[in-house]
Amino acid sequence: MSVLKKLLVVDDSQLIHNMYRLVMNRYQGCKISDAMNGLEALDILSKERDFDIILLDINMPVMNGIQFMEKLHKENLYRNIPIIVISTEGREEDTLRALKLGAAGYVVKPFKPHMLHELIEKIMARKKGPAASPVTAGA
Numbered sequence: 640m641s642v643l644k645k646l647l648v649v650d651d652s653q654l655i656h657n658m659y660r661l662v663m664n665r666y667q668g669c670k671i672s673d674a675m676n677g678l679e680a681l682d683i684l685s686k687e688r689d690f691d692i693i694l695l696d697i698n699m700p701v702m703n704g705i706q707f708m709e710k711l712h713k714e715n716l717y718r719n720i721p722i723i724v725i726s727t728e729g730r731e732e733d734t735l736r737a738l739k740l741g742a743a744g745y746v747v748k749p750f751k752p753h754m755l756h757e758l759i760e761k762i763m764a765r766k767k768g769p770a771a772s773p774v775t776a777g778a
């Protein structure tokens with residue numbers, strides 16, 4: 640599977656970054672960039688914008704996932720890069736807020752790798768499609 644070529648993961652936990660590297664083994668040759676918070680992600684995006692997808696944690700220091708999405712929304716930045724929000728059980732209001740701000744989809748922690756794979760592949764298929772279809776949440 641090589642639908643995914645370049646991924647930006649935004650999470651404040653190094654362990655989670657390691658976990659995503661395993662989960663993304665499915666996409667051979669996929670290049671993964673790690674950001675530890677929204678501000679680091681903005682810095683990376685200011686230099687490289689050709690990411691296929693952004694995986695975004697919500698709870699992070701410095702700039703959290705919602706603040707990151709608010710900034711992108713307000714300044715109309717990187718609209719072409721779909722964002723998958725990694726949400727936490729019991730924090731539905733964050734998920735809804737992120738979807739309102741333009742998230743392409745979400746998974747709720749803890750999730751099984753195949754749920755993330757399915758969502759990624761659905762989003763990548765939609766990107767390649769002839770017409771943009773409405774955004775739908777979830778896997």
Ligand SMILES: [Mg+2]
Pocket residue numbers: 650651652696697698699
């Ligand atoms: Mg976190």
